[in-house]
Amino acid sequence: MKKLGFLSFGHWSDAPHSQVRSAADALLQSIELAVEAEKIGLDGAYFRVHHFARQLASPFPLLAAVGARTSRIEIGTAVIDMRYENPLYMAEDAGAADLIASGRLQLGISRGSPEQVVDGFRHFGYHPAEGESDAEMGRRHAKVLLEVLRGEGFAEPNPTPMFPNPPGLLRLEPFSPGLRARIWWGAGSNATAVWAAQQGMHLQSSTLKNDESGKPFHVQQAEQIRLYRQAWKDAGHAHSPRVSVSRSIFPILTEQDRRYFAQDAHSQDQRGYLDANTRAIFGRSYAGEPDVLARALAADEAIAEADTLLLTIPNQLGVAYNLHVLQAVLSHVAPLLGWR
Structure with missing residues (x-):
């Protein structure tokens, strides 16, 4: 058995064939898709966070809304860029969203990827300390978040408060028990995956990582x-670790599927540079008839290693079509691989 979820970047545009033409469309359709995905038996609804882009950016209102409209499905992020975050404010928002969802939040965080603007975190008021890189700042923010999510008091109470205080040092509220054990780290390298394990975070690994050996993506x-x-x-x-990987997987069952994704049947890994010093490898997409897909996916070593698979969706094709893709994976591909 393997947990299956969807991962949406929440793109919107006014392109002629886009079904998601505004930020409101992206947000409301994200909620609707999560509700429908729960009905068909999917295990997770995850959202990517990008700033300065026509994509989902502020995750906690969305996560809270999904949590209020659903009852079983895991809700999460993959990932929130910690270079942009005030970890204490984030702990309050995450605690509230997790309580609304009755403890179903799976919060994916990371140091982030190249963004739409130069050093966008500086516009949010965050600056690396002297001698510190932006990646190190992101990891520092993450460690503060992990510490305050333990729920222990750390702030000295006002001797003349507006409202009565409990005894001792104060913690952030609302506090959601168990959330600290449901934090994931999006690792782009082997070293940061090891660091995440040392911190007690689950691992999210996407279709992009540093090319550290020249081997095929799924092997690395x-x-x-x-x-x-x-x-x-x-x-x-x-507690036990969890690992997720994300993949673009498109069963071809209809002529519409074929028009959209037949070209992805020949997809291959790609390599490029994230910056002047970081060579990266991008994993392939999967498309084909269910039996062909099952054979290809069975050979993917990383999927075999992971307990959770996030299906990256083309959200601009609309809720109905994306639900069709998810149902096709659940009904026609997952049983062939023993995932259901």
Whole structure:
């Protein structure tokens, strides 16, 4: 058995064939898709966060809305860029969203990827300390978030408060028990996957990672996952680790599917540079008839290593079509692979 969820970037545009033409469309359709995905038996609804772009950006109102409209499905992010975040304010927002969802929040965070603007986090008021890189700042913010999510008091109470205080140091409220154990780290390298394990965070690995060996993407990603699991074991954490990978998977069942995705049947890994010093490898997409897809996916070593698979969706094609894609994976591909 494998947990299956969708991952939406929440794009919107006024392109002629887009079904998502505004920010309101993107948000409301995200909620609607999560509700319908729960009905068909999907396990998770996840959303990507990008700033300065026509995509989903402020996750907590959306997560709270999805949590209020659903009862079973996991809700999460993949990922929130911690370079942009005030970790204490974020802990309050995350606690509220998790309580609304009755403890179903799976919060994916990371140091982030190249964004739409130069050093966008500076516009949010965040600056790396002297001698610190922006990636190190993101990890520093993450460690503060993890600490305050433990729920222990750290702030000295006012001796003359407006409202009575409980005894001792104060923690942030609202506090959601268990959320600290449901934080995930989006790792782009082997080293950051090991770091995430040491911090007691679950691992999210997408279709992009640093090219550290020249091997095929799924092989490198599987090696990253194994390093993560060993580091988790070495750290001796009390709870069990989870690992997700994301893939674009499109069963071809109709002529409409064929028009949209037949070209992806020949997709291959790609390599490029995220910046002047970082060579990256981008994983392939999967498309084809269900039996062909099942054979290809069975050979993906990283999917085999992961317990959770996030299906990256073309959200601009609208709720109905994306629900069709998700149902097709659940009904026609997952059973062939023993995921259902």
